[in-house]
Amino acid sequence: MKLVADRLGAIRGxxxxxxxxxxxxxxxxxLLLTGPNGAGKTTLIRILAGLLQPSEGGVALDGGDxxxxxxEQCHYVGHLDAVKASLTVEENAAFWCxxxxxxxxxxxxxxxxxxxxxxxxxxxxxxxxxxxRRLGLARVLLAARPVWLLDEPTVSxxxxxxxxxxxxxxxxxxAGGLVLAATHVALPFSRARELALGGAAGxxxxx
Numbered sequence: 001m002k003l004v005a006d007r008l009g010a011i012r013g014x015x016x017x018x019x020x021x022x023x024x025x026x027x028x029x030x031l032l033l034t035g036p037n038g039a040g041k042t043t044l045i046r047i048l049a050g051l052l053q054p055s056e057g058g059v060a061l062d063g064g065d066x067x068x069x070x071x072e073q074c075h076y077v078g079h080l081d082a083v084k085a086s087l088t089v090e091e092n093a094a095f096w097c098x099x100x101x102x103x104x105x106x107x108x109x110x111x112x113x114x115x116x117x118x119x120x121x122x123x124x125x126x127x128x129x130x131x132x133r134r135l136g137l138a139r140v141l142l143a144a145r146p147v148w149l150l151d152e153p154t155v156s157x158x159x160x161x162x163x164x165x166x167x168x169x170x171x172x173x174x175a176g177g178l179v180l181a182a183t184h185v186a187l188p189f190s191r192a193r194e195l196a197l198g199g200a201a202g203x204x205x206x207x
Contacts, residue, residue: 001027001063001146003048003070003178008057010043017043021057023195027146030169030179030189035197041182042078044197045149048180049076064146074147075100079155081136085125089116092124093138102143110141113168115161129156137165140172148172150181 003025010018017040025031033041046052048059050071061070083092093107111117114134119127124135133156140148148169154162169179170190181187 001061001176001178003059003061003147003180005048005059006057008044008047008059009055010040010047010052011055012040012043016055018054018197021197025178025180027063027176027178028173028191030173030181030187030192032187032189032192032194033180033182033197034184034194039197041197042151045076045078045151045180045182048147049074049149051076061147070147073145074149075140075143075145076149076151077137077139077153078151081132082139083124083127083132083135086123088121088123089127089135090120092135093142096139097142100139100143100145106142110138113141114138114164130158130161133157134161134164137168141168146177148177148179148181150179152182152184154183154185154187 005021005023008018008021033044035041043052047054048070050069059070061073064073087095089111090107093111094104097104097107108117111120114137116134116138119131124132127135137153153165157165166188173179173190179189
């Protein structure tokens with residue numbers, strides 16, 4: 001499986017933020033999107049998720065499920081945690097599991113992986129910002145998707161939670177998954193490369 005972007009371009013608010021961007025990401029690899037605010041990191045992730053249309057070029061998942069769009073084969077975790085305050089931690093996870101078409105039995109393991117098992121009966125409205133972020137990230141374990149798109153995933157996470165995230169991502173990569181993560185901090189994912197945005201085209205290098 002390979003994710004391929006071919007001469008991708010995007011215009012946001014009348015300003016060109018991506019131009020002539022091409023890259024390929026193979027199964028088991030992570031791509032860290034870096035660059036200043038406004039460089040196009042979130043735009044690129046939202047294009048891959050199917051939430052925005054590029055102004056030119058295209059993206060494809062070679063070797064993926066030909067019956068489903070690229071967006072349908074992705075987990076997308078954006079800036080918002082998408083947590084309903086009136087539901088408990090477990091109820092939030094169960095909702096996303098149903099919505100994503102996952103198996104109900106995945107919920108306990110997802111909560112455990114992000115250190116939330118002891119909080120499963122707590123209303124999400126009582127969670128700290130870091131706990132809410134971990135609950136939002138737990139969605140990636142609730143249904144199988146080959147591509148994970150993570151936009152600033154470490155926001156509000158302490159050191160222990162960041163280590164848990166790295167462990168979850170590395171297991172996904174070991175299983176042949178693909179990960180793209182926009183970040184302003186170093187993320188020690190295995191088999192990671194960096195795509196630095198901010199110019200007319202990105203420069204890819206080892207992370």
